[in-house]
Amino acid sequence: xxxxxxxAKSGTRGVTLRxxxxxxxxxxxxxxxxxLLIAVALVMSVVLIGTGDFPIAPADVVRTLLGNGTVAQDxxxxxxxxxxxxxxLLVGAALGMGGAIFQSISRNPLGSPDVIGLGQGxxxxxxxxxxxxxxxxxxxxxxxxxxxxxxxxAVYALAWRQGVHGYRLVLVxxxxxxxxxxxxxxxxxxxxxxxxxxxxxxxxxxxxxxDWDQVWPLLAVCAVLMPVVLGQAPNLRMLxxxxxxxxxLGVRVERTRMxxxxxxxxxxxxxxxxxxxxxxxxxxxPQLARRLTRSPGPNLLPAAWMGAALLVTAxxxxxxxxxxxxxxxxxxxxxxxxxxxxxxxxxxxxxxRI
Amino acid sequence: xxxxxxxxxxxxxxxxxxxxxxxxRVTGLAVSLxxxxxxxxxxxxxxxKPIPLDQVWHGLFHYSGSDTDVVxxxxxxxxxILGLLVGVGLGLAGAVIQALTxxxxxxxxxxxxxxxxxxxxxxxxxxxxxTSLTGYVWFAxxxxxxxxxxxxxxxxxxxxxxxxxxxxxxxVYAALYGYVNAVELLDTAALDKMRFWTVGSLASANMTVLxxxxxxxxxxxxxxxxxxxxxxxxxxxxxxxxxLGSNLNRTRALSMIAVTLLCGxxxxxxxxxxxxxxxxxHLVRALTGPDMRWILPYAAVLSxxxxxxxxVVGRLVTRPAELQVGVVTTFIGGPLFIYLVRRRRMAQL
Numbered sequence: 137x138x139x140x141x142x143x144a145k146s147g148t149r150g151v152t153l154r155x156x157x158x159x160x161x162x163x164x165x166x167x168x169x170x171x172l173l174i175a176v177a178l179v180m181s182v183v184l185i186g187t188g189d190f191p192i193a194p195a196d197v198v199r200t201l202l203g204n205g206t207v208a209q210d211x212x213x214x215x216x217x218x219x220x221x222x223x224x225l226l227v228g229a230a231l232g233m234g235g236a237i238f239q240s241i242s243r244n245p246l247g248s249p250d251v252i253g254l255g256q257g258x259x260x261x262x263x264x265x266x267x268x269x270x271x272x273x274x275x276x277x278x279x280x281x282x283x284x285x286x287x288x289x290a291v292y293a294l295a296w297r298q299g300v301h302g303y304r305l306v307l308v309x310x311x312x313x314x315x316x317x318x319x320x321x322x323x324x325x326x327x328x329x330x331x332x333x334x335x336x337x338x339x340x341x342x343x344x345x346x347d348w349d350q351v352w353p354l355l356a357v358c359a360v361l362m363p364v365v366l367g368q369a370p371n372l373r374m375l376x377x378x379x380x381x382x383x384x385l386g387v388r389v390e391r392t393r394m395x396x397x398x399x400x401x402x403x404x405x406x407x408x409x410x411x412x413x414x415x416x417x418x419x420x421x422p423q424l425a426r427r428l429t430r431s432p433g434p435n436l437l438p439a440a441w442m443g444a445a446l447l448v449t450a451x452x453x454x455x456x457x458x459x460x461x462x463x464x465x466x467x468x469x470x471x472x473x474x475x476x477x478x479x480x481x482x483x484x485x486x487x488x489r490i
Numbered sequence: 491x492x493x494x495x496x497x498x499x500x501x502x503x504x505x506x507x508x509x510x511x512x513x514x515r516v517t518g519l520a521v522s523l524x525x526x527x528x529x530x531x532x533x534x535x536x537x538x539k540p541i542p543l544d545q546v547w548h549g550l551f552h553y554s555g556s557d558t559d560v561v562x563x564x565x566x567x568x569x570x571i572l573g574l575l576v577g578v579g580l581g582l583a584g585a586v587i588q589a590l591t592x593x594x595x596x597x598x599x600x601x602x603x604x605x606x607x608x609x610x611x612x613x614x615x616x617x618x619x620x621t622s623l624t625g626y627v628w629f630a631x632x633x634x635x636x637x638x639x640x641x642x643x644x645x646x647x648x649x650x651x652x653x654x655x656x657x658x659x660x661x662v663y664a665a666l667y668g669y670v671n672a673v674e675l676l677d678t679a680a681l682d683k684m685r686f687w688t689v690g691s692l693a694s695a696n697m698t699v700l701x702x703x704x705x706x707x708x709x710x711x712x713x714x715x716x717x718x719x720x721x722x723x724x725x726x727x728x729x730x731x732x733x734l735g736s737n738l739n740r741t742r743a744l745s746m747i748a749v750t751l752l753c754g755x756x757x758x759x760x761x762x763x764x765x766x767x768x769x770x771x772h773l774v775r776a777l778t779g780p781d782m783r784w785i786l787p788y789a790a791v792l793s794x795x796x797x798x799x800x801x802v803v804g805r806l807v808t809r810p811a812e813l814q815v816g817v818v819t820t821f822i823g824g825p826l827f828i829y830l831v832r833r834r835r836m837a838q839l
Contacts, residue, residue: 245657294832295832297832317764318689318820321685321688321689322814324685324688332685336674336685415667419664470665473661474663481644481654481657
């Protein structure tokens with residue numbers, strides 16, 4: 137496909153940067169949207185750090201983050217609230233990028249990790265840890281990662297038939313997801329009352345009480361996997377044109393798909409271990425990013441920024457609307473993301489862009 | 491676009507001579523009815539207290555008031571009839587939704603209908619203090635109706651493409667489940683009721699519930715079966731259907747009414763039972779080919795077979811306790827669905 141033709145059609149302006157032997161096309165609108173989303177995420181982070189039983193003005197938050205705050209502010213900001221916000225940003229970014237990869241590979245806007253059953257698989261692992269083993273939070277996190285990764289492997293293996301076709305992946309994922317939903321529903325009915333409340337809290341996805349112990353592993357996973365994913369992004373873009381065309385253009389189809397899916401599964405599973413299966417970010421963030429950038433590609437980075445901005449905003453809204461730590465963030469991501477997607481669908485229809 | 495019309499399945503049956511095909515379909519339907527009768531009898535006979543088949547017969551037709559007869563008449567019979575009706579409702583609703591959206595993945599769950607029912611029921615429990623199953627029925631029904639209209643309108647009623655409809659359904663689903671979770675977390679008493687309602691069970695069936703939902707299910711079922719011919723036209727695509735003189739808007743409106751009646755009543759009676767509506771039409775299409783006039787009756791007969799069968803299995807595996815039928819249908823249905831997807835013909839549907 138001709139690059140200039142595509143940009144003309146989708147209404148975006150691309151700038152081609154050329155040096156000796158290397159050329160890079162820069163999507164201006166995509167870059168601007170990405171920068172704006174980062175700005176939103178950072179501003180909301182500062183506001184979120186200032187929100188709580190002990191409110192701090194944004195200027196003081198920034199000063200404290202730079203190391204010039206009072207002792208009390210320093211403790212509250214750096215020890216209590218900063219790790220929570222960082223977990224929120226990282227979880228949002230990991231879910232957004234993981235979702236974008238899955239939707240691109242399955243070539244289906246519904247092919248997000250939630251629909252493919254990773255969320256349910258991770259939840260089954262965590263519920264087993266809560267209900268059957270009665271483990272602590274480390275056991276729950278381990279259970280979630282194990283459940284998510286095993287489910288990812290199972291879906292990939294079951295969808296394999298001389299290669300993995302996107303549509304079959306979604307269908308197998310839906311079957312797996314439904315099976316695990318039944319497992320989870322059954323485990324919930326077997327739980328004692330207080331275990332059930334804890335399980336539902338976990339299942340909803342929450343940032344309450346997250347500290348540096350959750351930040352470091354997640355940061356490590358993101359720091360390793362995100363560059364790998366971005367390195368494969370051009371190949372992913374060609375994969376969207378179909379396996380045969382991608383082959384002809386020199387992409388090793390199955391290997392690319394395996395690397396990207398492995399990275400996406402790990403990103404989503406680690407995010408789930410840190411904050412629970414926060415509903416819907418992985419499904420809605422890539423869709424929103426794509427509609428904002430109006431770019432046809434996988435939109436990996438904008439999706440990650442969008443996920444981070446969405447999660448931090450939802451956490452702030454949850455705290456403002458219901459009081460500190462009353463309701464977990466997952467309640468709001470579903471409601472906000474769902475409402476926003478509906479609004480986009482309606483406006484798109486009105487504008488005749490279907 | 492990867493989601494293709496179901497009309498391409500079953501080219502195999504199309505090659506047989508027409509009269510043979512009809513004979514084979516009628517025979518198949520008769521055999522399925524026989525299986526359904528056998529499963530219904532098993533559903534009355536099997537349970538915490540096994541009852542021999544001759545006593546089942548006796549209890550049904552020569553009621554004498556003995557303990558066994560009371561068990562049959564007051565417990566097993568309502569449960570079996572409810573399973574039958576709900577099965578018919580879910581199967582028909584699934585077939586109609588899949589034909590209407592031309593999407594083989596569409597089912598009441600994906601379109602957010604179950605979420606609508608859940609949201610209405612959790613509100614009823616938490617805010618209005620409704621605690622009885624007979625009280626839930628109307629709320630579940632209302633929730634389903636509101637959501638079906640909403641999703642259809644948002645999906646772009648006249649220009650509803652499969653993906654838009656599915657996205658609208660998922661968005662409504664997510665928004666409503668956020669709400670359901672919020673209420674459950676703030677009100678743990680409601681959570682305690684909801685976690686048992688959500689899995690879907692036939693265990694609490696009684697004559698009152700049966701009388702409440704049966705009229706809706708029957709009307710919906712008749713409407714759905716009558717829609718077969720019009721839905722065949724829908725499968726051809728909007729333009730062709732119009733050119734053939736089919737009134738698409740009427741078909742869509744009537745289909746939505748049928749789905750709401752069937753699905754709303756089924757969910758109201760026994761909670762959201764996943765997957766029956768998704769998987770049975772797939773199985774049936776493999777048997778009958780794409781003709782909705784045959785798919786609908788087959789779905790109506792085979793869905794209760796799956797549902798009652800799952801209910802019986804649920805009573806057997808953890809005897810004397812029970813596994814909820816919703817859990818069993820998904821345990822059976824999930825792997826079966828994956829197996830079907832792995833078969834080449836299914837995946838290319």
